[in-house]
Amino acid sequence: MDTEVYEVAILGAGLAGLGMGMKLKMAGEESFVILEKEDRVGGTWRDNSYPGASCDVQSHLYWFSFDDQPDWSRVFALQPEIQANIERLVARRGLNHHIRLNAEVTEAVWLEDSGHWLITTLTGEQVRSRAFVAAWGQLNRPSFKGIEGREHFDGISWHSARWRHDVDLTGKRVASIGNGASAVQFIPEVAEVAGHLSVFQRTPNYCVPRLDRPYTEEERRMFLEDPAKLRESRDGFYWEHEGWIGAMKLEDNPVAQEFTRLAREHLESQVPDPELREKLWPKYPIGCKRLLIADTFYPALMRDNVDLVTERIDRIEAAGVRTADGRLHEMDVIIYATGFETLSFIGHVEIIGRSPRSWPPRRGEGVSLRDAWREAPEAYLGMTVSGFPNLFILYGPNTNLGHNSIIAMLECQFDYVLKAVQAAQQKGAALDLKPEVLEHYNAQLQDELRNSSFAGNCNSWYKTPDGRITNNWSGSVEDYRARTADLDLSDYELVPATA
Ligand code: NAP
Secondary structure, X not given: OOOEEEEEEEEOOXXXXXXXXXXXXXXXXXXXXEEOOOOOOOOHHHHOOOOOXXXXXXXXXXXXXXXXXXXXXXXXXXXXXXXXXXXXHHHHOOOHHHEEOOOOEEEEEEXXXXXEEEEEEOOOOEEEEEEEEEOOOOOOOEOOOOOOOHHHOOXXXXXXXXXXXXXXXXXXXXXXXXXXXXHHHHHHHHHHHOOEEEEEOOOOOOEEOOOOOEOOHHHHHHHHHOHHHHHHHHHHHHHHHHXXXXXXXXXXXXXXXXXXXXXXXXXXXXXXXXXXXXXXXXXXXXXXXXXXXXXXXXXXXXXXXXXXXXXOEEEEEOOEEEEOOOOEEEOOEEEEOOOEOOOOXXXXXXXXXXOOOOOOOOOOOOOEHHHHOOOOOOOEOOOEOOOOOOEEEOOOOOOEOOOOOHHHHHHHHHHHHHHHHHHHHHHOEEEEEOHHHHHHHHHHXXXXXXXXXXXXXXXXXXXXXXXOEOOEOOOOHHHHHHHHOOOOHHHEXXXXXXX
16 A cells, blocks of 8 residues: 655644644645544643633733634633634644544654655554654653552542543542642542542642632623733733743742742632641642642642641552551542653654764664663754654653743744754755754753752652753743744755655
8 A cells, every 4th residue: 555645744733743733834835744543632631631721821822923812711721622622623624634543653664765754653553754754742651650559449539531431439538639729629529539549749839829810701701702802811821921020930039939928828718627738739849740730639638537647648549549657548539640751752652763964873873763862852942853853752852831822832833843854855955953952952941040949959740869950941931932932944954855
Protein backbone atom coordinates (compact mmCIF):
# COMPACT_ATOMS: atom_id res chain seq x y z
CA MET A 1 0.00 0.00 0.00
CA ASP A 2 1.35 3.47 -0.88
CA THR A 3 1.99 5.72 2.08
CA GLU A 4 0.08 8.98 1.98
CA VAL A 5 2.24 12.07 1.62
CA TYR A 6 1.56 15.38 3.35
CA GLU A 7 3.35 18.66 3.75
CA VAL A 8 2.83 18.48 7.51
CA ALA A 9 1.99 15.65 9.92
CA ILE A 10 0.92 16.67 13.41
CA LEU A 11 1.01 14.34 16.39
CA GLY A 12 -1.86 15.05 18.79
CA ALA A 13 -5.31 16.62 18.57
CA GLY A 14 -5.15 18.65 21.76
CA LEU A 15 -5.35 22.44 21.63
CA ALA A 16 -1.74 22.65 20.35
CA GLY A 17 -2.22 20.27 17.42
CA LEU A 18 -5.62 21.69 16.53
CA GLY A 19 -4.38 25.29 16.71
CA MET A 20 -1.48 24.39 14.41
CA GLY A 21 -3.96 22.82 12.00
CA MET A 22 -6.07 25.97 12.03
CA LYS A 23 -3.05 28.15 11.36
CA LEU A 24 -2.01 25.96 8.43
CA LYS A 25 -5.50 26.19 6.96
CA MET A 26 -5.58 29.95 7.46
CA ALA A 27 -2.31 30.13 5.48
CA GLY A 28 -3.89 28.12 2.67
CA GLU A 29 -2.07 24.88 3.49
CA GLU A 30 -4.49 21.96 3.24
CA SER A 31 -1.93 19.18 2.97
CA PHE A 32 -1.72 18.11 6.60
CA VAL A 33 -2.88 15.30 8.84
CA ILE A 34 -3.42 15.24 12.60
CA LEU A 35 -2.71 11.85 14.16
CA GLU A 36 -4.45 11.33 17.51
CA LYS A 37 -3.94 8.25 19.69
CA GLU A 38 -7.34 8.38 21.40
CA ASP A 39 -10.83 8.14 19.91
CA ARG A 40 -11.66 11.76 20.66
CA VAL A 41 -9.98 15.15 20.29
CA GLY A 42 -9.27 17.51 23.20
CA GLY A 43 -6.01 16.35 24.78
CA THR A 44 -5.86 17.30 28.43
CA TRP A 45 -9.49 18.51 28.34
CA ARG A 46 -10.63 15.09 27.14
CA ASP A 47 -8.50 13.28 29.75
CA ASN A 48 -9.26 15.37 32.82
CA SER A 49 -12.98 14.95 33.40
CA TYR A 50 -12.80 14.74 37.21
CA PRO A 51 -15.60 16.51 39.10
CA GLY A 52 -14.88 20.22 39.34
CA ALA A 53 -12.26 20.18 36.55
CA SER A 54 -11.87 23.66 35.18
CA CYS A 55 -9.27 25.96 33.75
CA ASP A 56 -7.16 28.17 36.04
CA VAL A 57 -6.92 30.74 33.26
CA GLN A 58 -9.98 32.86 32.49
CA SER A 59 -11.97 31.50 29.51
CA HIS A 60 -11.50 34.63 27.39
CA LEU A 61 -7.74 34.23 27.69
CA TYR A 62 -7.82 30.49 27.30
CA TRP A 63 -8.85 30.58 23.67
CA PHE A 64 -7.09 31.34 20.40
CA SER A 65 -6.91 35.05 19.63
CA PHE A 66 -7.27 34.21 15.92
CA ASP A 67 -10.57 32.38 16.40
CA ASP A 68 -14.08 33.57 17.32
CA GLN A 69 -14.56 33.34 21.06
CA PRO A 70 -17.16 30.85 22.25
CA ASP A 71 -20.08 32.14 24.30
CA TRP A 72 -18.48 31.29 27.67
CA SER A 73 -20.93 30.81 30.53
CA ARG A 74 -18.53 31.82 33.29
CA VAL A 75 -15.23 33.56 33.97
CA PHE A 76 -13.35 30.24 34.51
CA ALA A 77 -14.96 27.58 32.33
CA LEU A 78 -15.51 24.03 33.55
CA GLN A 79 -14.06 21.09 31.62
CA PRO A 80 -17.30 19.98 29.87
CA GLU A 81 -17.74 23.46 28.39
CA ILE A 82 -14.10 23.63 27.23
CA GLN A 83 -14.27 20.14 25.70
CA ALA A 84 -17.55 20.97 23.93
CA ASN A 85 -16.04 24.16 22.54
CA ILE A 86 -12.97 22.28 21.29
CA GLU A 87 -15.23 19.79 19.50
CA ARG A 88 -17.26 22.64 18.02
CA LEU A 89 -14.07 24.31 16.85
CA VAL A 90 -13.02 21.15 14.99
CA ALA A 91 -16.34 21.09 13.12
CA ARG A 92 -16.52 24.86 12.62
CA ARG A 93 -12.99 25.08 11.20
CA GLY A 94 -13.31 22.02 8.97
CA LEU A 95 -10.55 20.16 10.79
CA ASN A 96 -12.48 16.87 10.94
CA HIS A 97 -11.28 15.47 7.68
CA HIS A 98 -7.65 16.20 8.62
CA ILE A 99 -7.86 14.22 11.86
CA ARG A 100 -7.24 10.50 12.25
CA LEU A 101 -8.42 9.14 15.57
CA ASN A 102 -7.07 5.93 17.15
CA ALA A 103 -3.81 6.62 15.33
CA GLU A 104 -1.09 6.43 17.96
CA VAL A 105 2.26 7.41 16.51
CA THR A 106 4.92 4.91 17.58
CA GLU A 107 7.78 5.98 15.36
CA ALA A 108 8.93 8.84 13.14
CA VAL A 109 12.02 8.33 11.03
CA TRP A 110 13.85 10.99 9.03
CA LEU A 111 14.43 9.71 5.49
CA GLU A 112 17.77 11.16 4.51
CA ASP A 113 17.33 10.45 0.77
CA SER A 114 14.06 12.23 0.20
CA GLY A 115 14.06 14.69 3.10
CA HIS A 116 10.80 13.36 4.47
CA TRP A 117 9.54 12.06 7.80
CA LEU A 118 8.13 8.54 7.70
CA ILE A 119 5.61 8.21 10.49
CA THR A 120 4.21 4.90 11.68
CA THR A 121 1.21 4.29 13.94
CA LEU A 122 0.46 1.45 16.35
CA THR A 123 -1.73 -0.25 13.75
CA GLY A 124 1.08 -0.14 11.18
CA GLU A 125 -0.34 2.71 9.09
CA GLN A 126 2.31 5.00 7.63
CA VAL A 127 2.35 8.57 6.35
CA ARG A 128 5.20 10.63 4.94
CA SER A 129 5.53 14.35 5.46
CA ARG A 130 7.91 17.24 4.83
CA ALA A 131 7.50 18.51 8.39
CA PHE A 132 6.60 16.69 11.58
CA VAL A 133 4.95 18.67 14.37
CA ALA A 134 4.96 16.93 17.75
CA ALA A 135 2.13 18.35 19.85
CA TRP A 136 2.20 15.68 22.54
CA GLY A 137 1.71 17.86 25.63
CA GLN A 138 3.57 17.87 28.92
CA LEU A 139 0.90 16.56 31.27
CA ASN A 140 -0.66 13.34 30.01
CA ARG A 141 1.28 10.38 31.36
CA PRO A 142 -0.01 9.66 34.89
CA SER A 143 2.75 9.31 37.48
CA PHE A 144 2.63 7.16 40.62
CA LYS A 145 6.26 7.73 41.49
CA GLY A 146 7.21 6.86 45.05
CA ILE A 147 3.94 5.08 45.83
CA GLU A 148 4.63 1.48 46.82
CA GLY A 149 2.09 -1.33 46.95
CA ARG A 150 -0.71 0.05 44.78
CA GLU A 151 -1.34 -3.40 43.37
CA HIS A 152 -2.21 -4.77 46.85
CA PHE A 153 -5.17 -2.45 47.44
CA ASP A 154 -8.48 -4.34 47.71
CA GLY A 155 -10.65 -1.29 47.07
CA ILE A 156 -11.04 0.75 43.88
CA SER A 157 -8.43 3.27 42.80
CA TRP A 158 -7.71 5.54 39.87
CA HIS A 159 -5.64 8.49 38.72
CA SER A 160 -7.26 11.93 38.59
CA ALA A 161 -6.80 12.03 34.80
CA ARG A 162 -8.60 8.66 34.41
CA TRP A 163 -11.67 9.36 36.51
CA ARG A 164 -13.99 6.41 37.19
CA HIS A 165 -17.38 8.05 36.62
CA ASP A 166 -19.00 4.65 37.12
CA VAL A 167 -18.07 4.56 40.82
CA ASP A 168 -20.50 6.22 43.22
CA LEU A 169 -18.51 7.80 46.06
CA THR A 170 -21.56 8.38 48.26
CA GLY A 171 -20.77 7.39 51.84
CA LYS A 172 -17.40 5.90 50.93
CA ARG A 173 -14.06 6.31 52.71
CA VAL A 174 -11.95 8.09 50.11
CA ALA A 175 -8.26 9.05 50.00
CA SER A 176 -6.87 11.79 47.79
CA ILE A 177 -3.15 11.35 47.46
CA GLY A 178 -1.82 14.73 46.42
CA ASN A 179 -3.00 18.30 46.81
CA GLY A 180 -1.92 19.92 43.54
CA ALA A 181 -3.94 21.84 40.94
CA SER A 182 -6.03 18.76 40.04
CA ALA A 183 -6.71 17.63 43.62
CA VAL A 184 -7.87 21.02 44.87
CA GLN A 185 -10.54 21.06 42.18
CA PHE A 186 -12.08 17.65 42.90
CA ILE A 187 -11.60 17.63 46.72
CA PRO A 188 -14.54 20.01 47.37
CA GLU A 189 -16.77 17.93 45.04
CA VAL A 190 -15.78 14.58 46.56
CA ALA A 191 -16.12 15.96 50.09
CA GLU A 192 -19.80 16.74 49.37
CA VAL A 193 -20.66 13.06 48.88
CA ALA A 194 -17.98 10.93 50.53
CA GLY A 195 -18.54 9.43 53.98
CA HIS A 196 -15.01 10.49 54.82
CA LEU A 197 -12.22 12.07 52.76
CA SER A 198 -8.56 11.98 53.78
CA VAL A 199 -6.31 14.40 51.90
CA PHE A 200 -2.70 13.20 51.95
CA GLN A 201 -0.41 16.22 51.62
CA ARG A 202 3.33 15.83 51.14
CA THR A 203 4.11 19.50 50.48
CA PRO A 204 1.81 22.50 51.02
CA ASN A 205 1.11 24.94 48.17
CA TYR A 206 0.39 28.65 48.01
CA CYS A 207 -3.25 29.24 47.15
CA VAL A 208 -4.80 32.52 46.02
CA PRO A 209 -8.47 33.50 45.46
CA ARG A 210 -10.14 32.46 42.21
CA LEU A 211 -13.12 34.84 42.16
CA ASP A 212 -15.02 32.80 39.61
CA ARG A 213 -18.61 33.62 38.71
CA PRO A 214 -21.10 32.98 35.92
CA TYR A 215 -21.36 35.70 33.29
CA THR A 216 -24.76 37.41 33.36
CA GLU A 217 -27.03 37.11 30.32
CA GLU A 218 -26.36 40.78 29.68
CA GLU A 219 -22.58 40.28 29.68
CA ARG A 220 -22.82 37.26 27.40
CA ARG A 221 -24.94 39.22 24.92
CA MET A 222 -22.50 42.11 25.08
CA PHE A 223 -19.50 39.83 24.39
CA LEU A 224 -21.36 38.22 21.48
CA GLU A 225 -22.40 41.51 19.92
CA ASP A 226 -19.35 43.63 20.59
CA PRO A 227 -15.98 42.08 19.64
CA ALA A 228 -14.17 45.12 21.05
CA LYS A 229 -15.53 44.36 24.53
CA LEU A 230 -14.36 40.76 24.23
CA ARG A 231 -10.91 41.83 23.13
CA GLU A 232 -10.79 44.29 26.01
CA SER A 233 -11.69 41.52 28.46
CA ARG A 234 -9.10 39.13 26.98
CA ASP A 235 -6.38 41.79 26.91
CA GLY A 236 -7.21 42.79 30.48
CA PHE A 237 -6.68 39.22 31.71
CA TYR A 238 -3.53 38.83 29.58
CA TRP A 239 -1.79 41.91 30.93
CA GLU A 240 -2.89 41.13 34.47
CA HIS A 241 -1.21 37.72 34.14
CA GLU A 242 1.90 39.20 32.53
CA GLY A 243 2.15 41.41 35.62
CA TRP A 244 2.42 38.26 37.75
CA ILE A 245 5.89 37.55 36.35
CA GLY A 246 7.51 39.04 39.47
CA ALA A 247 6.06 36.12 41.46
CA MET A 248 8.15 33.84 39.23
CA LYS A 249 11.40 35.57 40.20
CA LEU A 250 13.61 34.39 43.03
CA GLU A 251 14.74 37.77 44.25
CA ASP A 252 12.45 39.56 46.65
CA ASN A 253 10.22 41.98 44.72
CA PRO A 254 6.88 43.75 45.24
CA VAL A 255 4.87 41.29 43.08
CA ALA A 256 6.18 38.25 44.94
CA GLN A 257 5.49 40.00 48.22
CA GLU A 258 1.97 40.91 47.10
CA PHE A 259 1.19 37.33 46.06
CA THR A 260 2.60 35.94 49.29
CA ARG A 261 0.44 38.39 51.25
CA LEU A 262 -2.62 37.50 49.17
CA ALA A 263 -2.06 33.79 49.77
CA ARG A 264 -1.56 34.32 53.50
CA GLU A 265 -4.73 36.42 53.76
CA HIS A 266 -6.66 33.78 51.81
CA LEU A 267 -5.43 31.09 54.20
CA GLU A 268 -6.16 33.14 57.30
CA SER A 269 -9.63 34.14 56.14
CA GLN A 270 -10.61 30.57 55.29
CA VAL A 271 -8.76 28.47 57.90
CA PRO A 272 -9.32 29.60 61.49
CA ASP A 273 -7.37 26.74 63.15
CA PRO A 274 -3.74 27.96 63.60
CA GLU A 275 -2.32 24.42 63.70
CA LEU A 276 -3.99 23.50 60.40
CA ARG A 277 -2.90 26.82 58.90
CA GLU A 278 0.71 26.11 59.60
CA LYS A 279 0.43 22.67 58.01
CA LEU A 280 -0.95 24.38 54.91
CA TRP A 281 1.66 27.16 54.73
CA PRO A 282 4.66 26.53 52.39
CA LYS A 283 8.30 26.95 53.39
CA TYR A 284 9.62 27.80 49.92
CA PRO A 285 9.36 30.98 47.82
CA ILE A 286 6.11 31.68 46.00
CA GLY A 287 6.08 30.50 42.37
CA CYS A 288 8.56 27.67 43.07
CA LYS A 289 5.71 25.16 42.67
CA ARG A 290 2.53 25.73 40.69
CA LEU A 291 0.41 28.40 42.38
CA LEU A 292 -3.10 27.17 43.24
CA ILE A 293 -6.07 29.32 42.37
CA ALA A 294 -9.00 28.05 44.40
CA ASP A 295 -11.81 29.38 46.59
CA THR A 296 -13.32 26.09 47.72
CA PHE A 297 -10.28 23.98 48.69
CA TYR A 298 -9.64 25.37 52.19
CA PRO A 299 -13.37 25.40 53.10
CA ALA A 300 -13.55 21.73 52.05
CA LEU A 301 -10.76 20.95 54.52
CA MET A 302 -12.86 22.55 57.27
CA ARG A 303 -15.64 19.99 56.90
CA ASP A 304 -16.22 17.38 59.61
CA ASN A 305 -15.90 14.54 57.11
CA VAL A 306 -12.50 15.72 55.76
CA ASP A 307 -9.06 15.52 57.31
CA LEU A 308 -5.60 16.56 56.19
CA VAL A 309 -2.92 13.91 56.67
CA THR A 310 0.63 15.25 56.58
CA GLU A 311 2.35 12.10 57.76
CA ARG A 312 4.48 10.60 54.96
CA ILE A 313 2.91 7.69 53.07
CA ASP A 314 4.83 4.50 53.68
CA ARG A 315 2.88 2.19 51.34
CA ILE A 316 -0.49 1.14 50.05
CA GLU A 317 -1.89 -2.04 51.60
CA ALA A 318 -4.97 -4.20 50.96
CA ALA A 319 -7.08 -2.18 53.42
CA GLY A 320 -5.80 1.31 52.67
CA VAL A 321 -2.91 3.71 53.17
CA ARG A 322 -0.18 3.01 55.73
CA THR A 323 1.63 6.14 56.90
CA ALA A 324 5.17 6.33 58.29
CA ASP A 325 3.85 6.61 61.88
CA GLY A 326 2.54 3.03 61.47
CA ARG A 327 -1.11 4.06 61.20
CA LEU A 328 -3.36 2.31 58.69
CA HIS A 329 -5.93 4.65 57.10
CA GLU A 330 -8.65 2.28 55.92
CA MET A 331 -10.16 3.22 52.57
CA ASP A 332 -12.77 2.09 50.05
CA VAL A 333 -11.36 4.28 47.26
CA ILE A 334 -7.96 5.83 46.60
CA ILE A 335 -7.68 8.67 44.10
CA TYR A 336 -4.15 9.28 42.92
CA ALA A 337 -3.82 13.00 42.23
CA THR A 338 -0.11 12.39 41.96
CA GLY A 339 0.53 14.32 38.77
CA PHE A 340 2.29 13.34 35.59
CA GLU A 341 5.58 12.09 34.27
CA THR A 342 6.76 15.42 32.89
CA LEU A 343 10.49 15.14 32.46
CA SER A 344 10.96 12.86 29.43
CA PHE A 345 8.50 14.75 27.14
CA ILE A 346 8.70 12.02 24.58
CA GLY A 347 6.50 9.23 25.96
CA HIS A 348 6.68 6.03 23.95
CA VAL A 349 7.34 7.59 20.54
CA GLU A 350 10.63 6.71 18.88
CA ILE A 351 11.97 9.62 16.81
CA ILE A 352 14.97 8.89 14.64
CA GLY A 353 16.78 11.84 13.06
CA ARG A 354 19.92 12.33 10.96
CA SER A 355 23.09 10.45 11.71
CA PRO A 356 25.10 12.63 14.08
CA ARG A 357 27.48 14.98 12.33
CA SER A 358 30.09 14.58 15.03
CA TRP A 359 31.00 11.38 16.77
CA PRO A 360 30.55 10.92 19.64
CA PRO A 361 27.42 13.09 19.27
CA ARG A 362 27.52 16.46 20.95
CA ARG A 363 25.02 17.29 23.70
CA GLY A 364 21.55 17.62 22.22
CA GLU A 365 22.52 15.72 19.09
CA GLY A 366 21.82 12.02 18.55
CA VAL A 367 20.31 9.38 16.37
CA SER A 368 17.10 9.16 18.36
CA LEU A 369 15.49 12.04 20.18
CA ARG A 370 15.52 9.91 23.34
CA ASP A 371 19.27 9.58 22.87
CA ALA A 372 19.74 13.31 22.16
CA TRP A 373 17.80 14.02 25.36
CA ARG A 374 19.62 11.42 27.48
CA GLU A 375 20.89 14.10 29.86
CA ALA A 376 17.89 16.42 29.69
CA PRO A 377 15.28 17.43 27.11
CA GLU A 378 16.24 20.68 25.40
CA ALA A 379 15.08 22.43 22.26
CA TYR A 380 15.79 25.79 20.67
CA LEU A 381 12.93 28.08 21.72
CA GLY A 382 11.32 24.82 22.91
CA MET A 383 10.70 23.84 19.29
CA THR A 384 13.69 22.57 17.30
CA VAL A 385 16.51 20.09 18.01
CA SER A 386 19.81 19.64 16.13
CA GLY A 387 19.85 16.52 14.00
CA PHE A 388 16.06 16.43 13.54
CA PRO A 389 15.34 18.49 10.41
CA ASN A 390 11.86 19.92 10.09
CA LEU A 391 10.81 18.47 13.45
CA PHE A 392 8.87 21.09 15.38
CA ILE A 393 7.74 20.57 18.94
CA LEU A 394 4.82 22.47 20.41
CA TYR A 395 4.74 23.12 24.19
CA GLY A 396 8.18 21.51 24.21
CA PRO A 397 11.03 21.81 26.72
CA ASN A 398 11.12 25.09 28.66
CA THR A 399 7.88 26.53 27.32
CA ASN A 400 5.61 26.00 30.32
CA LEU A 401 4.63 29.03 32.41
CA GLY A 402 3.74 29.69 36.00
CA HIS A 403 2.05 33.02 35.41
CA ASN A 404 0.09 33.19 32.14
CA SER A 405 -1.86 31.23 29.51
CA ILE A 406 -0.08 28.49 27.55
CA ILE A 407 -2.34 29.37 24.62
CA ALA A 408 -0.39 32.63 24.29
CA MET A 409 2.90 30.68 24.12
CA LEU A 410 1.40 28.27 21.58
CA GLU A 411 0.36 31.15 19.34
CA CYS A 412 4.00 32.32 19.17
CA GLN A 413 5.01 28.76 18.27
CA PHE A 414 2.36 28.37 15.55
CA ASP A 415 3.66 31.49 13.80
CA TYR A 416 7.28 30.40 14.07
CA VAL A 417 6.55 26.87 12.80
CA LEU A 418 4.44 28.21 9.95
CA LYS A 419 7.31 30.46 8.84
CA ALA A 420 9.72 27.53 9.06
CA VAL A 421 7.45 25.22 7.04
CA GLN A 422 7.01 27.90 4.38
CA ALA A 423 10.76 28.56 4.24
CA ALA A 424 11.43 24.84 3.88
CA GLN A 425 8.93 24.64 1.01
CA GLN A 426 10.38 27.66 -0.75
CA LYS A 427 13.98 26.48 -0.39
CA GLY A 428 13.23 22.84 -1.21
CA ALA A 429 15.19 22.02 1.92
CA ALA A 430 14.69 20.98 5.50
CA LEU A 431 15.76 23.14 8.43
CA ASP A 432 18.22 21.49 10.80
CA LEU A 433 19.20 23.55 13.82
CA LYS A 434 22.93 24.21 14.15
CA PRO A 435 24.22 22.52 17.34
CA GLU A 436 26.07 25.63 18.48
CA VAL A 437 22.79 27.62 18.37
CA LEU A 438 21.14 25.13 20.71
CA GLU A 439 24.19 25.08 22.98
CA HIS A 440 24.36 28.86 23.26
CA TYR A 441 20.59 29.19 23.73
CA ASN A 442 20.51 26.63 26.50
CA ALA A 443 23.44 28.03 28.40
CA GLN A 444 21.73 31.43 28.43
CA LEU A 445 18.31 30.00 29.30
CA GLN A 446 19.60 27.91 32.20
CA ASP A 447 21.48 30.94 33.44
CA GLU A 448 18.30 33.05 33.41
CA LEU A 449 16.35 30.26 35.08
CA ARG A 450 18.71 30.34 38.06
CA ASN A 451 17.04 33.63 38.98
CA SER A 452 13.51 32.25 38.66
CA SER A 453 11.45 31.10 41.60
CA PHE A 454 11.33 27.65 39.95
CA ALA A 455 14.94 27.30 41.10
CA GLY A 456 13.91 27.78 44.75
CA ASN A 457 14.11 25.15 47.46
CA CYS A 458 11.14 23.00 46.47
CA ASN A 459 10.50 19.90 44.42
CA SER A 460 8.23 20.35 41.40
CA TRP A 461 7.27 18.82 38.10
CA TYR A 462 9.20 21.65 36.41
CA LYS A 463 12.64 20.24 37.20
CA THR A 464 14.77 17.12 37.49
CA PRO A 465 15.71 15.75 40.93
CA ASP A 466 19.13 17.40 40.53
CA GLY A 467 17.48 20.79 39.96
CA ARG A 468 17.74 21.35 36.19
CA ILE A 469 14.61 23.15 35.03
CA THR A 470 13.41 21.36 31.91
CA ASN A 471 9.80 22.45 31.64
CA ASN A 472 9.53 26.17 32.28
CA TRP A 473 10.32 29.25 30.27
CA SER A 474 12.53 31.81 31.99
CA GLY A 475 10.58 35.01 31.30
CA SER A 476 7.26 36.52 30.34
CA VAL A 477 5.14 35.68 27.30
CA GLU A 478 6.20 39.00 25.81
CA ASP A 479 9.86 37.93 26.18
CA TYR A 480 9.04 34.69 24.38
CA ARG A 481 7.08 36.53 21.69
CA ALA A 482 10.10 38.76 21.04
CA ARG A 483 12.46 35.76 20.90
CA THR A 484 10.24 33.85 18.45
CA ALA A 485 9.05 36.77 16.32
CA ASP A 486 11.54 36.16 13.51
CA LEU A 487 12.77 32.98 11.96
CA ASP A 488 16.49 33.47 11.43
CA LEU A 489 17.48 31.01 8.73
CA SER A 490 21.14 31.39 9.66
CA ASP A 491 20.32 29.39 12.83
CA TYR A 492 19.69 26.42 10.60
CA GLU A 493 21.58 24.21 8.19
CA LEU A 494 19.50 23.76 5.04
CA VAL A 495 19.38 20.07 4.28
CA PRO A 496 18.44 19.34 0.66
CA ALA A 497 15.04 17.69 0.39
CA THR A 498 14.06 16.23 -2.94
CA ALA A 499 10.49 15.65 -1.82
P1 NAP B 1 0.96 17.92 40.49
O1 NAP B 1 0.83 19.37 40.53
O2 NAP B 1 2.21 17.32 40.02
O3 NAP B 1 0.59 17.40 41.94
C1 NAP B 1 0.83 16.09 42.33
C2 NAP B 1 0.51 15.95 43.81
O4 NAP B 1 0.73 14.61 44.22
C3 NAP B 1 1.41 16.83 44.66
O5 NAP B 1 0.67 17.27 45.76
C4 NAP B 1 2.50 15.85 45.08
O6 NAP B 1 3.18 16.18 46.25
C5 NAP B 1 1.67 14.59 45.28
N1 NAP B 1 2.46 13.39 45.19
C6 NAP B 1 3.10 12.91 44.10
N2 NAP B 1 3.74 11.76 44.40
C7 NAP B 1 3.53 11.56 45.73
C8 NAP B 1 3.96 10.57 46.65
N3 NAP B 1 4.74 9.56 46.26
N4 NAP B 1 3.56 10.66 47.94
C9 NAP B 1 2.78 11.69 48.33
N5 NAP B 1 2.33 12.65 47.53
C10 NAP B 1 2.72 12.59 46.24
O7 NAP B 1 -0.21 17.26 39.60
P2 NAP B 1 -1.63 17.84 39.21
O8 NAP B 1 -2.34 18.36 40.39
O9 NAP B 1 -2.32 16.81 38.40
O10 NAP B 1 -1.29 19.08 38.32
C11 NAP B 1 -0.31 19.03 37.30
C12 NAP B 1 -0.33 20.29 36.49
O11 NAP B 1 -1.43 20.23 35.59
C13 NAP B 1 -0.54 21.56 37.27
O12 NAP B 1 0.60 22.05 37.87
C14 NAP B 1 -1.08 22.47 36.20
O13 NAP B 1 -0.05 23.01 35.42
C15 NAP B 1 -1.92 21.52 35.38
N6 NAP B 1 -3.31 21.59 35.84
C16 NAP B 1 -4.00 22.70 35.48
C17 NAP B 1 -5.28 22.82 35.93
C18 NAP B 1 -6.05 24.03 35.59
O14 NAP B 1 -5.72 24.87 34.84
N7 NAP B 1 -7.14 24.13 36.22
C19 NAP B 1 -5.88 21.85 36.71
C20 NAP B 1 -5.14 20.73 37.02
C21 NAP B 1 -3.85 20.62 36.59
P3 NAP B 1 4.49 17.13 46.17
O15 NAP B 1 3.96 18.51 45.98
O16 NAP B 1 5.18 16.91 47.45
O17 NAP B 1 5.30 16.66 44.99
